[in-house]
Amino acid sequence: MEYLEISLEILEKFKRPLKFDVYIKRTETSYTKIFKSDDVIDRERVAQYRKKGVNSFYVEENDYSIYCLYVEKIGDVLAGSIGKFTPEESSAFIKELVNFTMHEMILKNNIDERTIKSAGNVVSSCIDTLNTNPKGFVKILSLMSNQPYIVKHSIAVSLFSVMLAKKYGIESESTISHIGLGGFLHDVGVGQLTFDPEDVETLTPEQRKEVWRHPELGRQQLDQIKGIRTEVLQIVTQHHEQPNGRGYPNGLLGLNIFLPARIVAVADTFSSLIVKRSFRDSFSCEKALSIMAEETGKFDTKILAVLNGMFIK
Numbered sequence: 001m002e003y004l005e006i007s008l009e010i011l012e013k014f015k016r017p018l019k020f021d022v023y024i025k026r027t028e029t030s031y032t033k034i035f036k037s038d039d040v041i042d043r044e045r046v047a048q049y050r051k052k053g054v055n056s057f058y059v060e061e062n063d064y065s066i067y068c069l070y071v072e073k074i075g076d077v078l079a080g081s082i083g084k085f086t087p088e089e090s091s092a093f094i095k096e097l098v099n100f101t102m103h104e105m106i107l108k109n110n111i112d113e114r115t116i117k118s119a120g121n122v123v124s125s126c127i128d129t130l131n132t133n134p135k136g137f138v139k140i141l142s143l144m145s146n147q148p149y150i151v152k153h154s155i156a157v158s159l160f161s162v163m164l165a166k167k168y169g170i171e172s173e174s175t176i177s178h179i180g181l182g183g184f185l186h187d188v189g190v191g192q193l194t195f196d197p198e199d200v201e202t203l204t205p206e207q208r209k210e211v212w213r214h215p216e217l218g219r220q221q222l223d224q225i226k227g228i229r230t231e232v233l234q235i236v237t238q239h240h241e242q243p244n245g246r247g248y249p250n251g252l253l254g255l256n257i258f259l260p261a262r263i264v265a266v267a268d269t270f271s272s273l274i275v276k277r278s279f280r281d282s283f284s285c286e287k288a289l290s291i292m293a294e295e296t297g298k299f300d301t302k303i304l305a306v307l308n309g310m311f312i313k
Protein backbone atom coordinates (compact mmCIF):
# COMPACT_ATOMS: atom_id res chain seq x y z
CA MET A 1 0.00 0.00 0.00
CA GLU A 2 1.25 3.48 -0.93
CA TYR A 3 0.73 6.44 1.40
CA LEU A 4 0.45 10.06 0.32
CA GLU A 5 1.25 13.05 2.47
CA ILE A 6 -1.58 15.39 3.44
CA SER A 7 -1.90 18.57 5.46
CA LEU A 8 -3.63 18.37 8.80
CA GLU A 9 -3.91 22.16 9.18
CA ILE A 10 -6.97 22.22 6.98
CA LEU A 11 -8.65 19.28 8.67
CA GLU A 12 -7.90 20.82 12.07
CA LYS A 13 -9.50 24.07 11.06
CA PHE A 14 -12.71 22.52 9.78
CA LYS A 15 -13.82 20.22 12.52
CA ARG A 16 -15.72 17.68 10.52
CA PRO A 17 -15.64 13.91 10.89
CA LEU A 18 -12.93 12.39 8.74
CA LYS A 19 -13.85 10.29 5.75
CA PHE A 20 -10.56 8.41 5.79
CA ASP A 21 -7.87 7.08 8.15
CA VAL A 22 -4.84 9.24 8.93
CA TYR A 23 -1.35 7.78 9.50
CA ILE A 24 2.09 8.82 10.64
CA LYS A 25 5.27 7.28 9.31
CA ARG A 26 7.16 5.05 11.75
CA THR A 27 9.93 3.80 9.48
CA GLU A 28 10.63 4.02 5.75
CA THR A 29 8.04 1.30 5.14
CA SER A 30 5.69 1.23 8.14
CA TYR A 31 2.87 3.58 9.00
CA THR A 32 0.69 3.81 12.13
CA LYS A 33 -2.94 4.84 12.09
CA ILE A 34 -3.54 7.82 14.41
CA PHE A 35 -7.10 8.78 13.42
CA LYS A 36 -9.73 6.62 11.84
CA SER A 37 -12.63 7.45 9.56
CA ASP A 38 -15.43 9.32 11.45
CA ASP A 39 -13.00 10.70 14.05
CA VAL A 40 -12.74 14.45 14.40
CA ILE A 41 -9.12 15.62 14.49
CA ASP A 42 -7.97 16.06 18.06
CA ARG A 43 -5.79 19.18 17.94
CA GLU A 44 -4.06 18.46 21.23
CA ARG A 45 -2.93 15.06 20.04
CA VAL A 46 -1.67 16.58 16.82
CA ALA A 47 0.21 19.22 18.85
CA GLN A 48 1.86 16.42 20.83
CA TYR A 49 2.98 14.68 17.65
CA ARG A 50 4.41 17.95 16.36
CA LYS A 51 6.25 18.48 19.66
CA LYS A 52 7.90 15.11 19.10
CA GLY A 53 9.00 16.29 15.65
CA VAL A 54 6.30 14.43 13.70
CA ASN A 55 5.17 16.91 11.07
CA SER A 56 4.06 14.67 8.23
CA PHE A 57 0.69 12.96 8.07
CA TYR A 58 -0.52 10.52 5.45
CA VAL A 59 -3.55 8.83 3.91
CA GLU A 60 -3.66 5.55 2.03
CA GLU A 61 -3.39 6.09 -1.70
CA ASN A 62 -6.93 4.67 -2.13
CA ASP A 63 -8.30 7.42 0.09
CA TYR A 64 -6.39 10.26 -1.53
CA SER A 65 -9.20 11.15 -3.93
CA ILE A 66 -11.68 11.40 -1.02
CA TYR A 67 -9.25 13.67 0.78
CA CYS A 68 -8.87 15.76 -2.40
CA LEU A 69 -12.61 16.09 -2.76
CA TYR A 70 -12.74 17.45 0.77
CA VAL A 71 -9.95 19.96 0.03
CA GLU A 72 -11.64 20.91 -3.22
CA LYS A 73 -14.93 21.64 -1.44
CA ILE A 74 -13.16 23.82 1.09
CA GLY A 75 -11.41 25.50 -1.86
CA ASP A 76 -14.76 26.55 -3.25
CA VAL A 77 -15.83 27.99 0.08
CA LEU A 78 -12.56 29.75 0.80
CA ALA A 79 -11.52 31.09 -2.58
CA GLY A 80 -11.57 34.83 -2.32
CA SER A 81 -11.70 34.90 1.48
CA ILE A 82 -8.17 33.82 2.27
CA GLY A 83 -7.51 37.07 4.19
CA LYS A 84 -9.73 35.71 6.99
CA PHE A 85 -7.20 33.00 7.74
CA THR A 86 -3.82 33.02 9.42
CA PRO A 87 -0.87 33.00 6.99
CA GLU A 88 -0.15 29.38 8.07
CA GLU A 89 -3.70 28.25 7.33
CA SER A 90 -3.76 30.09 4.00
CA SER A 91 -0.46 28.58 2.90
CA ALA A 92 -1.48 25.08 4.03
CA PHE A 93 -4.70 25.45 2.12
CA ILE A 94 -2.91 26.61 -1.04
CA LYS A 95 -0.41 23.77 -0.71
CA GLU A 96 -3.16 21.15 -0.59
CA LEU A 97 -5.10 22.71 -3.42
CA VAL A 98 -1.95 22.83 -5.55
CA ASN A 99 -1.14 19.19 -4.75
CA PHE A 100 -4.61 18.04 -5.62
CA THR A 101 -4.81 20.08 -8.82
CA MET A 102 -1.37 19.06 -10.09
CA HIS A 103 -1.92 15.42 -9.07
CA GLU A 104 -5.03 15.35 -11.24
CA MET A 105 -3.73 17.45 -14.13
CA ILE A 106 -0.16 16.22 -14.54
CA LEU A 107 0.05 12.78 -12.95
CA LYS A 108 -3.39 11.61 -14.05
CA ASN A 109 -3.52 13.86 -17.12
CA ASN A 110 -7.03 14.77 -16.09
CA ILE A 111 -7.70 18.27 -17.39
CA ASP A 112 -11.36 19.13 -17.21
CA GLU A 113 -13.65 21.88 -15.95
CA ARG A 114 -13.28 20.60 -12.41
CA THR A 115 -9.47 20.69 -12.32
CA ILE A 116 -9.35 24.03 -14.12
CA LYS A 117 -11.75 25.44 -11.55
CA SER A 118 -9.42 24.22 -8.81
CA ALA A 119 -6.48 25.78 -10.63
CA GLY A 120 -8.48 29.03 -10.67
CA ASN A 121 -8.99 28.69 -6.91
CA VAL A 122 -5.24 28.15 -6.44
CA VAL A 123 -4.49 31.31 -8.38
CA SER A 124 -7.08 33.51 -6.68
CA SER A 125 -5.86 32.30 -3.27
CA CYS A 126 -2.27 33.12 -4.24
CA ILE A 127 -3.27 36.57 -5.46
CA ASP A 128 -5.17 37.20 -2.22
CA THR A 129 -2.15 36.07 -0.21
CA LEU A 130 0.16 38.38 -2.17
CA ASN A 131 -2.29 41.27 -1.73
CA THR A 132 -2.28 40.75 2.04
CA ASN A 133 1.43 40.02 2.30
CA PRO A 134 3.74 40.68 -0.68
CA LYS A 135 6.35 38.32 0.85
CA GLY A 136 3.76 35.53 1.23
CA PHE A 137 5.24 33.71 -1.77
CA VAL A 138 8.26 32.65 0.32
CA LYS A 139 6.07 30.64 2.69
CA ILE A 140 4.04 29.08 -0.14
CA LEU A 141 7.17 28.04 -2.04
CA SER A 142 8.86 26.66 1.07
CA LEU A 143 5.85 24.41 1.69
CA MET A 144 6.29 23.02 -1.83
CA SER A 145 9.90 22.01 -1.27
CA ASN A 146 9.16 18.25 -1.14
CA GLN A 147 6.91 18.25 -4.20
CA PRO A 148 7.91 17.05 -7.68
CA TYR A 149 9.63 19.69 -9.82
CA ILE A 150 6.60 20.33 -12.05
CA VAL A 151 4.43 21.15 -9.01
CA LYS A 152 6.98 23.56 -7.52
CA HIS A 153 7.64 25.07 -10.91
CA SER A 154 3.97 25.69 -11.79
CA ILE A 155 3.17 27.47 -8.56
CA ALA A 156 6.42 29.47 -8.65
CA VAL A 157 5.78 30.64 -12.21
CA SER A 158 2.23 31.63 -11.28
CA LEU A 159 3.36 33.60 -8.22
CA PHE A 160 6.29 35.33 -9.95
CA SER A 161 4.16 36.15 -13.01
CA VAL A 162 1.55 37.83 -10.82
CA MET A 163 4.22 39.76 -8.89
CA LEU A 164 5.96 40.84 -12.11
CA ALA A 165 2.70 41.88 -13.76
CA LYS A 166 1.81 44.09 -10.81
CA LYS A 167 5.25 45.71 -10.61
CA TYR A 168 5.14 46.19 -14.38
CA GLY A 169 2.06 48.33 -13.80
CA ILE A 170 -0.79 46.05 -14.85
CA GLU A 171 -3.74 47.02 -12.68
CA SER A 172 -6.67 45.13 -14.17
CA GLU A 173 -7.64 42.37 -11.72
CA SER A 174 -8.92 40.13 -14.50
CA THR A 175 -5.66 40.47 -16.47
CA ILE A 176 -3.69 39.66 -13.31
CA SER A 177 -5.75 36.51 -12.74
CA HIS A 178 -5.36 35.41 -16.39
CA ILE A 179 -1.61 35.85 -15.99
CA GLY A 180 -1.64 33.86 -12.73
CA LEU A 181 -3.65 31.05 -14.32
CA GLY A 182 -1.58 31.09 -17.53
CA GLY A 183 1.55 30.88 -15.35
CA PHE A 184 0.14 27.97 -13.37
CA LEU A 185 -0.93 26.07 -16.50
CA HIS A 186 1.90 27.09 -18.85
CA ASP A 187 3.61 23.66 -18.87
CA VAL A 188 0.50 21.52 -18.77
CA GLY A 189 1.47 20.04 -22.17
CA VAL A 190 4.59 18.53 -20.59
CA GLY A 191 2.29 15.85 -19.13
CA GLN A 192 1.70 14.56 -22.67
CA LEU A 193 5.34 14.06 -23.61
CA THR A 194 6.63 10.49 -23.91
CA PHE A 195 9.39 11.23 -21.36
CA ASP A 196 9.86 13.48 -18.35
CA PRO A 197 12.22 16.34 -19.32
CA GLU A 198 13.16 16.57 -15.63
CA ASP A 199 15.03 13.26 -15.97
CA VAL A 200 17.16 14.47 -18.87
CA GLU A 201 20.10 16.86 -18.69
CA THR A 202 20.85 17.05 -22.40
CA LEU A 203 18.02 16.36 -24.82
CA THR A 204 18.58 14.34 -27.99
CA PRO A 205 17.49 16.14 -31.21
CA GLU A 206 14.32 13.97 -31.24
CA GLN A 207 13.54 14.78 -27.62
CA ARG A 208 14.10 18.48 -28.30
CA LYS A 209 11.60 18.35 -31.17
CA GLU A 210 9.11 16.69 -28.87
CA VAL A 211 9.63 19.28 -26.12
CA TRP A 212 9.01 22.04 -28.65
CA ARG A 213 5.49 20.68 -29.02
CA HIS A 214 4.47 21.12 -25.36
CA PRO A 215 3.04 24.65 -25.70
CA GLU A 216 0.76 23.54 -28.52
CA LEU A 217 -0.15 20.26 -26.78
CA GLY A 218 -1.12 22.23 -23.68
CA ARG A 219 -3.17 24.69 -25.69
CA GLN A 220 -5.05 21.89 -27.46
CA GLN A 221 -5.91 20.25 -24.15
CA LEU A 222 -7.06 23.47 -22.53
CA ASP A 223 -8.98 24.55 -25.61
CA GLN A 224 -11.48 21.74 -24.88
CA ILE A 225 -12.46 23.34 -21.58
CA LYS A 226 -15.62 25.38 -21.62
CA GLY A 227 -15.03 28.96 -20.54
CA ILE A 228 -11.24 28.92 -20.72
CA ARG A 229 -10.05 32.43 -21.65
CA THR A 230 -8.16 33.15 -24.87
CA GLU A 231 -5.63 35.13 -22.82
CA VAL A 232 -4.76 31.96 -20.89
CA LEU A 233 -4.46 29.93 -24.11
CA GLN A 234 -2.19 32.57 -25.62
CA ILE A 235 0.09 32.50 -22.58
CA VAL A 236 0.34 28.70 -22.79
CA THR A 237 1.07 28.81 -26.54
CA GLN A 238 3.59 31.65 -26.43
CA HIS A 239 5.54 31.15 -23.19
CA HIS A 240 8.64 29.95 -25.09
CA GLU A 241 8.57 32.67 -27.73
CA GLN A 242 11.50 35.12 -27.54
CA PRO A 243 11.55 38.79 -28.61
CA ASN A 244 14.61 38.00 -30.82
CA GLY A 245 12.46 35.62 -32.88
CA ARG A 246 14.42 32.53 -31.82
CA GLY A 247 11.69 31.09 -29.62
CA TYR A 248 9.15 28.39 -30.38
CA PRO A 249 6.67 27.30 -31.68
CA ASN A 250 6.23 30.25 -34.05
CA GLY A 251 9.40 32.36 -33.79
CA LEU A 252 7.33 35.47 -33.04
CA LEU A 253 9.21 38.77 -32.83
CA GLY A 254 9.22 41.46 -30.11
CA LEU A 255 5.87 43.03 -29.41
CA ASN A 256 4.09 40.42 -31.54
CA ILE A 257 4.38 38.25 -28.46
CA PHE A 258 1.42 38.77 -26.15
CA LEU A 259 2.55 40.89 -23.15
CA PRO A 260 1.28 38.38 -20.51
CA ALA A 261 3.22 35.62 -22.32
CA ARG A 262 6.39 37.78 -22.23
CA ILE A 263 5.85 38.19 -18.48
CA VAL A 264 5.31 34.45 -17.92
CA ALA A 265 8.41 33.69 -20.05
CA VAL A 266 10.59 35.75 -17.69
CA ALA A 267 8.98 34.18 -14.60
CA ASP A 268 9.39 30.72 -16.16
CA THR A 269 13.15 30.95 -16.72
CA PHE A 270 13.79 32.68 -13.39
CA SER A 271 11.75 30.04 -11.51
CA SER A 272 13.55 27.14 -13.17
CA LEU A 273 16.99 28.62 -12.43
CA ILE A 274 16.42 29.19 -8.71
CA VAL A 275 15.12 25.65 -8.12
CA LYS A 276 17.31 22.56 -7.75
CA ARG A 277 16.95 20.21 -10.70
CA SER A 278 17.72 16.52 -10.87
CA PHE A 279 20.85 17.35 -12.92
CA ARG A 280 22.11 20.56 -11.26
CA ASP A 281 21.97 22.65 -8.10
CA SER A 282 19.82 25.73 -7.74
CA PHE A 283 21.25 29.18 -8.59
CA SER A 284 20.98 32.15 -6.24
CA CYS A 285 18.58 34.92 -7.35
CA GLU A 286 21.57 37.13 -8.24
CA LYS A 287 23.21 34.41 -10.35
CA ALA A 288 19.89 33.61 -12.07
CA LEU A 289 19.43 37.28 -12.96
CA SER A 290 22.97 37.58 -14.32
CA ILE A 291 22.47 34.43 -16.45
CA MET A 292 19.26 35.92 -17.84
CA ALA A 293 20.92 39.32 -18.47
CA GLU A 294 23.55 37.61 -20.64
CA GLU A 295 20.92 36.05 -22.89
CA THR A 296 20.50 39.11 -25.06
CA GLY A 297 17.21 39.31 -26.91
CA LYS A 298 15.71 36.28 -25.22
CA PHE A 299 13.54 38.28 -22.83
CA ASP A 300 11.57 41.52 -22.85
CA THR A 301 14.14 43.99 -21.45
CA LYS A 302 11.58 46.07 -19.59
CA ILE A 303 10.16 43.01 -17.82
CA LEU A 304 13.66 41.78 -17.02
CA ALA A 305 14.44 45.19 -15.48
CA VAL A 306 11.32 44.87 -13.31
CA LEU A 307 12.48 41.42 -12.16
CA ASN A 308 15.92 42.85 -11.31
CA GLY A 309 14.26 45.57 -9.24
CA MET A 310 12.33 42.92 -7.31
CA PHE A 311 15.23 40.66 -6.42
CA ILE A 312 18.44 42.73 -6.38
CA LYS A 313 18.41 44.27 -2.94
Ligand SMILES: [Fe+2]
Binding pocket: 186, 187, 214, 239, 240
Ligand atom coordinates in the same frame (compact mmCIF):
# COMPACT_ATOMS: atom_id res chain seq x y z
FE1 LIG B 1 7.39 25.34 -21.03
Ligand SMILES: [Fe+2]
Binding pocket: 153, 157, 186, 187, 268
Ligand atom coordinates in the same frame (compact mmCIF):
# COMPACT_ATOMS: atom_id res chain seq x y z
FE1 LIG C 1 8.10 26.10 -17.48
